[in-house]
Amino acid sequence: MDIVDAHCHIISADPARYPQAPIGGKQSQWAATRPVTAESMIARMDETGIDQAVLVQATTNYGYDNSYVLDTARDHPHRFVAVGTVDPLRPDAAASLKAAAGDGGLAGVRLFTSGSTVPTQGEWFVAPETFPFWEQAAALDLPVCLQMRLGPATGQLVELLERFPHVKILLDHIGYPDIANSPAKAGQDVAALGVHPGLHLKLTHRNLERLHDAGQNATDFLTPVLDAFGAGRIAWGSNLPAAEQSLPELRTLAEEILTDLPETDQQEIFAGTARRLYPRLTQA
Numbered sequence: 153m154d155i156v157d158a159h160c161h162i163i164s165a166d167p168a169r170y171p172q173a174p175i176g177g178k179q180s181q182w183a184a185t186r187p188v189t190a191e192s193m194i195a196r197m198d199e200t201g202i203d204q205a206v207l208v209q210a211t212t213n214y215g216y217d218n219s220y221v222l223d224t225a226r227d228h229p230h231r232f233v234a235v236g237t238v239d240p241l242r243p244d245a246a247a248s249l250k251a252a253a254g255d256g257g258l259a260g261v262r263l264f265t266s267g268s269t270v271p272t273q274g275e276w277f278v279a280p281e282t283f284p285f286w287e288q289a290a291a292l293d294l295p296v297c298l299q300m301r302l303g304p305a306t307g308q309l310v311e312l313l314e315r316f317p318h319v320k321i322l323l324d325h326i327g328y329p330d331i332a333n334s335p336a337k338a339g340q341d342v343a344a345l346g347v348h349p350g351l352h353l354k355l356t357h358r359n360l361e362r363l364h365d366a367g368q369n370a371t372d373f374l375t376p377v378l379d380a381f382g383a384g385r386i387a388w389g390s391n392l393p394a395a396e397q398s399l400p401e402l403r404t405l406a407e408e409i410l411t412d413l414p415e416t417d418q419q420e421i422f423a424g425t426a427r428r429l430y431p432r433l434t435q436a
Contacts (some may be wrong), residue, residue, distance in 0.1 A: 159389025163187035180212035240285035302327035339373035346380025383417035
């Protein structure tokens with residue numbers, strides 16, 4: 153099967169060349185204890201049968217310095233594309249985004265709305281100061297990964313999707329829906345967002361582990377979500393090495409949960425969606 157890992161992280165073994173600069177000043181635990189270099193990621197992908205991957209900026213290690221993911225993607229264009237981080241609140245955010253995406257640069261960006269890497273609290277990601285950033289993302293057709301938790305912030309997400317319908321938003325970890333307590337309600341909550349055509353979902357171990365725990369009730373979540381979004385707006389990502397499992401284990405987990413889906417749907421989730429969101433993968 154053609155597989156693209158739509159979400160993994162790398163940490164360089166050369167801190168002099170790529171110094172730490174975590175947003176919030178705190179390095180993530182996984183980056184400190186189980187870092188994976190670009191070379192190691194390639195070896196793990198080969199071991200697992202994964203052709204290509206999307207390198208997502210390790211913000212809690214490098215902050216807004218996207219040098220390592222960019223250098224790696226340029227060194228290995230047949231294997232990787234880079235998703236970096238910019239500050240959408242800066243007055244020059246639109247210009248910075250355009251410059252970062254030019255000349256084989258970033259294939260996408262990622263914003264945090266919760267956790268240790270949040271630049272500010274509240275509805276900052278739809279504040280008027282961010283509008284030039286979103287307009288530029290739409291003009292560049294550049295996907296934006298949004299790390300957020302559904303719940304109190306869902307209203308801001310809907311506002312964003314309505315205000316900028318042409319921006320491709322990829323909701324990391326499907327917004328951490330509460331699958332553990334109620335797969336059916338979590339599925340309905342996510343499915344309600346499917347009316348926004350620009351919204352895509354990133355399915356990772358954070359969801360798959362809960363679906364595994366749910367057993368047969370996993371279909372109570374998956375069925376409405378797939379009905380609302382279709383497999384063509386869902387992409388699988390390992391989240392290695394933030395995920396503690398090995399890459400083969402993470403692939404197996406995803407395959408086990410999705411095994412009852414039609415082969416065409418599985419192919420979309422494991423590769424097709426990512427290739428459409430990041431056309432450079434297809435070109436490579």
